[in-house]
Amino acid sequence: MRELSVIVYGRDVQGHLADCLDSVTGQIPDGAEVIVAAVGDPAPTADVPGRVTVLALPDATSDEDARAAGGERACGAWLFFVHAKDRVPAGALRTLRDRVAELPDDAGRAGRVDVVLADHVRSTWHTSGVPGPDARQLAEAGPRDLTLAECPDLLRVTPLLGNRALRATFWRAHRDRLAATDERFAARAALVLADRVTALQEVVLDERRLRAASLPPLTPEQHYAAVGQYDDLQRLMADRGTPAGPRTVLYDVMATDCMRIVARAEMPEPVAREFFHRASRAAVAWRPEGYRRPAGPEGVRRRLLEEDAYSRYRAFQSVNHRRRDLQSAVRGRKRQVGAKVRDLRYRRDLRRPVDPSLAVFSAYWDRGIACNPGAIAAKLAELAPGIRPVWVVTPAGVPLLPPGTDHVVPGSRRYWEVMARAKYLVNNVNFPNSVVKRPDAIHVQTHHGTPLKRMGLDQIEYPTASKGLDFRQLLSRVDKWDYSVTSNSHSTRMWEHAYPSHYVPLEYGYPRNDVYYRATAADIRAVRDRLGIAPGRRAVLYAPTHRDYEASWTPRLDLAALAERLGDDTVLLVRGHYFYGGAASPLAGLRRTGRVIDVSTYDPVEELALAADALVTDYSSIMFDYANLDRPIVIYADDWEMYAKTRGVYFDLMAQAPGHVARSQAELTGILTSGAWRDEASGKARAAFRRRFCEFDDGRAAERVVRRVFLGESDSSLPPVVPVDERVPAPTPEEAAGR
Template sequence: MQELSVIVYGQDVQGHLADCLDSVNGQLPEGAELVVAAVDDPAPTADVPGRVTVLALPRATSDEDARAAGGERASGAWLLFVHAKDRVPPGALRALQERIAALPDGADRVGRVDVVLADHVRSTWNTSGVPGPDARPLARAGGRDLALADCPDLLRVTPLLGNRALRAAFWQEHRDQLAATDEGFAARAALVLADRVTALQQVVLDERRLRPASLPPLTEEEHYATVGRYEDLQRLMADHGTPTGPRAVLYDVMATECMRIVARAAMPEPVGREFFRRASRAAVAWRPEGYRRPAGLEGIRRRLLEEDAYSRYRAFQSVNHKRRDLKSAVRERKRRVGAKVRAHRYQRELRRPVDPDLAVFSSYWDRGVSCNPAAIAAKLAELAPRIHQVWVVRSADVPLLPPGTDHVVPGSRRYWEVMARATYFVNNVNFPNGVVKRPEAVHVMTHHGTPLKRMGLDQMEYPAASKGLNFRQLLARVDKWDYSISSNSHSTRTWDRAYPTHCVPLEYGYPRNDVFYRATAADIRAVRERLGIAPGRRALLYAPTHRDYEASWTPRLDLAALAERLGDDTVLLVRGHYFYGAAASPLTDLRRSGRVIDVSTYDPVEDLCLAADALVTDYSSIMFDYAGLDRPIVIYADDWEMYAKTRGVYFDLIAEAPGPVARTQEELTETFTSGAWRDEASAKARAAFRRRFCEFDDGHAAERVVRRVFLGEHEASLPPVIPVDERTPAPSPEEAARR
């Protein structure tokens, strides 16, 4: 095993050092070390356990000198430099270590890999984990060991040291170019100087981008230094004998960034003119032989740059802005005219009679046939086939529809015709604001989960949850409801409070959960076979929820480590925004062996529940549905306090959980290896949870909805709700295998 040294360096910018250290030290692979080259205050590192070296550097130490000092003290064969303001996502170090372990030891200088280049995400003060632009060049490189000339576009990868690991011997050999230099220069210089580079399609860095307003403004010389760094890189390439391909890519990157700075940076006029002059001189001096300017407007900008025509460039920029504004105005006029035409057609259709046998269905903002609306539609086709069903589906999802599904695309001519004349409207979210509620129309809100998190008006106190939500418009949509479906009394009370409107609560259970009481042993065996779960293996469904304060899904578990600890007889069904990438993922071998199965896009989710022996989730409403199966549920609540504070919750899940609660990955692993996931205490907690939240789910919900809403039957004639203790859910996978 070639050991890895993670070097956290630099000043504790805006107090982020402690977060950075937590993110690293919590996942250090065996044999790896952490070197902290912290400027000013070593206090955040005082309690860091494990294999750690702490260098408390003087206040005046620059980032470059801190990085150099950290590199000198590192003992690993590979070095990863992480700035103190950034973070390392869970599982990243393990993936990096495994990629490094697969490389030759580097004793032979010829043809050795010196740099492992990986992906990264970005976070700001109000976003978290936003994907960067580097996935495409990394994918083109694949997992091969390449010379830079073989894939020069790697120079377009964001120039950070935190997204590339460097062989220690390589670092020492080129310390002058890599240690005491600007990070952007060092990052690209490493690619130029490396004998070979390999790409890793795995996020290994969460780069924190600080608010520009929180930083001191750039000086004149700092602006000019951008051009100087590119010229230094070009000189390095010339001295190193770098082929034309990489030099042309770097030239293109240089010209693009310089033009972007001229266009967007708020430089005083004299500074802007001097920056343009220096960029022009560099563009002429370093233009590769045979290089051709881009076509179109960018080509014109490049020509003006090479000619040092600053005044003409500013005039061209002004004309281009006016042209862009004019095009935008024309597009806006066309949009308004189109909207008026559609509105006129819609109003004309609204004057026609309502079709008593026309029903409109939609689910999850027009994403297809699923959830409660799909279960109601299936039962409606069985009990009242005379009623014609039309689904509203986005154009991108039309190819995924079941064969023969009548559908309309939002905004199309037929869409407005159907929306104007239908009698029944069924959705698990609201229909758009522009849909008119006719007196004869019947709107059924099915919802799509039991609320743990705050909903509706209850979100007003939680800005992270309600960002962009217009509560007046929300209430206008809510006022169109005639019926609101719930699966338990908790939901009924919550909907009544969060969505104050006059509608009839239907305490019938969730139609989508009917299958949990109707599926047979044969059905469960068939689902597991479709998913590729071998007979006799334990399947754990891992289904985390979304965090409103994060722009994309942040991985909270090291799935590779979890799968390894649980052994070959366990398979993980992972449902979420899959974060490990495609073929180059460190989980590739696990997926091939069937130990991890990506089910992020698999529908229906009810099939996954039927196939799973147990559920692992955090705060997702899937726990309330899965409880109906009376199978083990484990809560992984590593950030419960943050979630409860930012999203708002209706009850304390930790105190009223449906089973064991793990706060760390080690606790989660121990829950399964010790058998606590299905012991007597777990069964007792699940029974209480099931009685409370599966109150009306008994396998007849869809039938009750159809008979009451579509057939107009009286409440007393509907199938009564079977008490929880008298229900028999679908057999477990273990039971199904024996039948």
């Protein structure tokens, strides 16, 4: 018997089945099988690989019957149901397999776990991977084995079969209630029927939410069925003698859900009235003894529901809508008044003289001291201590500032004062539109990477990347630049094309990259000590970039499998995502042994680069910076064609990569385990890449910027750029360790 059966079921809704199968069959772990209970046209399942059983079901088969058929054919000890429209994120099947393999088959004294409940994300036609609402309930439950009475709030977890795995013997023992019933009912009924439940905080499902307008309208009976399911669940609880805690939670969920349907579902008036009447009957019939309604408007709605007062509920709803509209109008007027006062003060400050000793710095939308602005500010303190730096930092970033850092919070009174009076304004993104460019003020745009992807006006032809961009406003911000810092001729040309204006390019190198030539062996040993990398171990930094066609980062590698293949002598520094967090993650054990280190929130990233023996990335600009270290780089480009098509690129990375290119996880693993990652071909590719993209980075970029911009020195008096072949980068970790 296999440990896990993955059952993909249902018809090919809107052509999503092939995508679903790709997400599943591309990661089948040992000890797992896949059953495809395909309804109707079997074409999308024709070419699925081994360890996959395809059941071709008649076109009239319902989702419930397809699910039941798949469950009957499954041989695994645990069942994981995935609807044909959904996807399974990378690494999720290994996560589930590893967790269920830990659970004993025998019940024991305390009973056995019948349901493993996990997290999920959501995707629509225009978003991808948006976190669901269940993280808090799953975190509260944790990895313990619990009865529903011990954690009744698990009934609030989104009722999907795809965010839980069910023990096969449990499924078959309760086949009538779980197999051929609505998914929402079956998902909650499984919790009621289970002996014990355990929770995972990892994401195992990407639920695709289809456009309501693309689906057949619900019939009146389908609307009424929502109330009927709650009736059936309450009867099931009563029959099983479920304690008061879960019954109260389910009652609260029922009342909230029914009121939401009445308020938001577009039902004809007679249908809405009948739905309200049935919900009222259920609210009275199942109200727990001693139950207290919520306070405020929600309590009023609950009382009207229990009284079956549909007309009064609609009147109350109408009054609430008018009250919210009025409150919104009042808030809007207050904002207008506040904005006028702020504008008057700002205009007054703009009439005051510019302060020649005041410099405003910001990085990454006011996140804190970082990147090129941070390196320039540090050099400014050394070469021009008479110029006073003030950082713009959001409230969340203030506690992270070094003690004594002079700073302002965006929108505050002092913020507008320093923005009006500063001689120098330095940023790696743009300042807000509302910031006025004074004739005698100097704006320095440092940027924050070498462009592979299209930027600025070059995004016009790529609507996925440019969604929400106002190009006229963008150009008005660009027109405020006096200087644009670049690290290579490629960037200079691309910025001039993407941001056409009158600024002066400063081909001085990126100040943030100075550290790659100034760091010592002691610095590198100290960083590795802080990260917990044992001496003698190889560290590989994995740093992927954002996809514009995804709402959030989607794991593209099974990092647990990669870490296992690389072995104990390799540490993965993962600048990744929440998917790999949590105590029960497949990476948890590897983290405990020091084989995986989560550096997703570690700053500065330059220290991570110094600590790493090699870099694995996709299309992130970190490759251009890391190349300064002259250490191996491997490109993992599993979706290059999609990325290039949706974002647009300035050159073909596949033909001009800084090292070997892997198009699949198998290829990447082979490169990293065979020694190819640092072979002669890799070195030649990196050398060509460095000559092109590390052109001006030699360790003195910040000095050149400070001397030219803040001290007014001429270009001819600045330190000349050292040719690439004559530079000496920081020592490698191996050299720093004296090996």
